[in-house]
Amino acid sequence: MDNRDDIREFLISRRERLSPAEAGLPDFGGRRRVKGLRREEVALLAGMSTEYYVRLERGNGAGVSETVLDGISRALQLDEAEHAHLYDLVRASNQGAHPVRRRGPSRPQQLRPGVQRLIDTMRDVPVFVQNSRLDAVATNRLGAALFSEMFVMPQRPMNAARFVFLDPRAHTFYRDWPGNAHQVVALLRAEAGRAPYDRILTDLVGELATRSEEFRTLWASHDVRVHRTGTKQVCHPVVGDLDLTFEAMDLTSEPGLQLLAFTAAPGSASSDGLQLLATWAATAQLEWACAEWPAADVPADTADQP
Numbered sequence: 001m002d003n004r005d006d007i008r009e010f011l012i013s014r015r016e017r018l019s020p021a022e023a024g025l026p027d028f029g030g031r032r033r034v035k036g037l038r039r040e041e042v043a044l045l046a047g048m049s050t051e052y053y054v055r056l057e058r059g060n061g062a063g064v065s066e067t068v069l070d071g072i073s074r075a076l077q078l079d080e081a082e083h084a085h086l087y088d089l090v091r092a093s094n095q096g097a098h099p100v101r102r103r104g105p106s107r108p109q110q111l112r113p114g115v116q117r118l119i120d121t122m123r124d125v126p127v128f129v130q131n132s133r134l135d136a137v138a139t140n141r142l143g144a145a146l147f148s149e150m151f152v153m154p155q156r157p158m159n160a161a162r163f164v165f166l167d168p169r170a171h172t173f174y175r176d177w178p179g180n181a182h183q184v185v186a187l188l189r190a191e192a193g194r195a196p197y198d199r200i201l202t203d204l205v206g207e208l209a210t211r212s213e214e215f216r217t218l219w220a221s222h223d224v225r226v227h228r229t230g231t232k233q234v235c236h237p238v239v240g241d242l243d244l245t246f247e248a249m250d251l252t253s254e255p256g257l258q259l260l261a262f263t264a265a266p267g268s269a270s271s272d273g274l275q276l277l278a279t280w281a282a283t284a285q286l287e288w289a290c291a292e293w294p295a296a297d298v299p300a301d302t303a304d305q306p
Helices: 004-016 039-046 050-057 066-075 080-095 113-120 141-146 160-166 169-173 177-194 199-211 213-219 269-283
Strands: 107-109 127-131 136-139 229-236 240-250 257-263 296-298
Touching (some): 004 080, 039 050, 127 141, 160 169, 160 177, 169 229, 177 199
Antiparallel strands (some): 107 296, 240 257
């Protein structure tokens, strides 16, 4: 797999968004023929020759040092997620035709029973566990109730990106659908940089790009982000509008899985809504309860980061 286009398009997209004034460069007036910074301006800010930077922007990451990448990151004012993404793209380029591959037999990616029991005890907090492709791996009962609209989809494993872009209900469920869609694509784009040889991820991106114009447009922006905390504004079909805050935590005992826990401000209407949702979840027949989900598969020969 050759990721030269990803390196080139990512660097161009970051360069084009930054004006000379924002980069601290003098503006001598006149008409600029390029959007954003010129290549030679990036090289100047990064402390390297124009030829060296141009080579990297053309997708040739062979032998590029961390010092060089740090300089480019500073010049382009990359944030933490973008900085890490540039490193991932160059790392993949240096792996070339000999990527590091996962070892061991193919096995389902799912929680150990002890971890599932732990999240099941969190009865007042919706919990959703996903992998880096945004497949739903597990929830507790309240988490399954919160995302009940997603689990109506017949395809397994449930995937947040498929729901957002391929299920019309997502536009009603997420009150800020554009913001949520942008977040989902940015997370998948970051994961594609970390694991460019993940065939399942590649197939997912291809499916979404084929079936959704909105996804294609957002994917072309090359935006990336980390998933740590944020808000979700949903319109639940049973309890109505909920304004929730989530915390995302990597499960160190389950590499590659992330736990998202959702809360509402004490005394708020959303807190009352969560309590009502918990009452409904305790009595509803949840056909899509997590114990019945097929697990997300992880192929034995999928290449990934070291």
